[in-house]
Amino acid sequence: MPDLSRHLLCCGDATDLATWSSIPYFLLQAGQRQGILQGGLRLDPLRLRWRRQHLNLAQLLRQGKPGGFQYSRTFVSALLKQAQLPADQPLNLLSHFPLLPAADWPAAWRVDFYIDATTRQVFNDYGSGERLAPAYRQQVLERERQAYGQAGAVICMAQWAADSVIRDYGIDPAKVHVVPGGANLDETQVAGLPTANPPPPPSRDKPLRLGFLGKEWQRKGGPFLLELADALQQRGIPTVIRAIGPDPASLPSHPSLQPLGFIHKQTDTARFVAELQSWYFGTLFSEAEAFGISNRECLRLGVPVLAHAAGGIASTLPDNGCGQLFAAHPGADEVADWIAARLSSYAGYLQWRAALAPRWREFTWDAAVRQLAAILG
Incomplete structure (x- = not known):
């Protein structure tokens, strides 16, 4: 029987206490205790800094606004490549980042998402979308929609995010769930x-x-x-x-x-x-x-x-x-x-x-x- 042990994936090192307010770290510890997570992927966005400058310049020339490297297909593909995951073997991933992995991942993989907010909410409510060109924002949101559509389940920390997944991305409510996070305490x-x-x-x-x-x-x-x-x-x-x-x-x-x-x-x-x-x-x-x-x-x-x-x-x-x-x-x-x-x-x-x-x-x-x-x- 193939090994379908699940790995936690985020925009950074899921085993590091300093990553994303410690949320992946504490989730990973609890997941390993209960046997639903085998481990966490150790990814390093800082290794891609040189690509950021190149993409920002390209964005400025093509779209009129620089920025948005962390939302690009170039970024997520290069980041995931650090893990050297086998494309032809069964693999389960639980991702904390809505764009990672990019849609059209290998057929042998099962990917589920556990998110705190959709990218549309980050763009609109947090204002981070203002520095991006409108056409680029739409490209990002479309890639996110495709990823949710291909995913096994889209699990949200809050009903607020679940409502966005269903309303803004057209995802079947049957695959959208809410699981509030826990306290980041030892x-x-x-x-x-x-x-x-x-x-x-x-x-x-x-x-x-x-x-x-x-x-x-x-x-x-x-x-x-x-x-x-x-x-x-x-x-x-x-x-x-x-x-x-x-x-x-x-x-x-x-x-x-x-x-x-x-x-x-x-x-x-x-x-x-x-x-x-x-x-x-x-x-x-x-x-x-x-x-x-x-x-x-x-x-x-x-x-x-x-x-x-x-x-x-x-x-x-x-x-x-x-x-x-x-x-x-x-x-x-x-x-x-x-x-x-x-x-x-x-x-x-x-x-x-x-x-x-x-x-x-x-x-x-x-x-x-x-x-x-x-x-x-």
């Missing part, structure tokens, strides 16, 4: 940490802590959190914003903002976990967001989340026991009023939080892999 290390006490009622000495997690302060809603802190202060609730990720030098000066810089989740796990568990709420009020792994990390650690329904964020919170999902782009007063009401009975808040903690397994990559296994067979 479960062995987390399991060895002591149980944390819940935070005390907010006071002047121990103010309400709202957490921000991510490098992109502006895109992920940092400015809104400062407005929210002001609104809470006006309601007599001392509040601070604890920010992990952004360079403190790049952040605005605000009395409620407490920048923590970068905390390495793998080498400084205890500090990272203790910090998140000291938050009353994690937050995610992004301008654009394909999913929101930070929400899953908060939930994994028993911390409820405040977010709004922009992009794929809604799929990170399965129900009201996990926090509060507001309509997209709420006002600071609306969110502040909700927080004040939620904390008005602090015993009720603690009971709500205590009910979330035992659900931690729902938010792990092991849980996601079990869902993937049921789909992939």
